[in-house]
Amino acid sequence: xxxxxxxxxxGAVTASWAHLAIIGxxxxxxxxxxxxxxxxxxxxxxxxxxxxVKRSKVLSRGGGRGLGQHPRxx
Numbered sequence: 668x669x670x671x672x673x674x675x676x677x678g679a680v681t682a683s684w685a686h687l688a689i690i691g692x693x694x695x696x697x698x699x700x701x702x703x704x705x706x707x708x709x710x711x712x713x714x715x716x717x718x719x720v721k722r723s724k725v726l727s728r729g730g731g732r733g734l735g736q737h738p739r740x741x
Contacts, residue, residue: 689715 693701706712
C-alpha cells in the first residue's frame with residue numbers, strides 16, 4: 668500500500684520486471700569479517716550471488732580495449 672501526501676492509503680504498487688544489480692569487490696578476509704552468522708542464518712546473504720574470481724595471469728598492459736575499439740561501445 669502507498670500513502671499519499673495526506674497519509675492515506677491509495678492502493679498497491681506493483682513493480683513489473685524489476686531488476687537491481689549490485690557489483691562490488693571485497694577480499695575473502697573482509698567478507699568473513701563483515702558478514703555475520705546472523706546475516707547468513709536469516710537469509711540476508713542469500714539475496715546476493717557470491718562469486719569468487721581469480722585472474723589467471725597479470726597482463727603488462729591490462730589486456731583491455733579502449734571505448735573506441737569495442738564494437739558495441741565505440
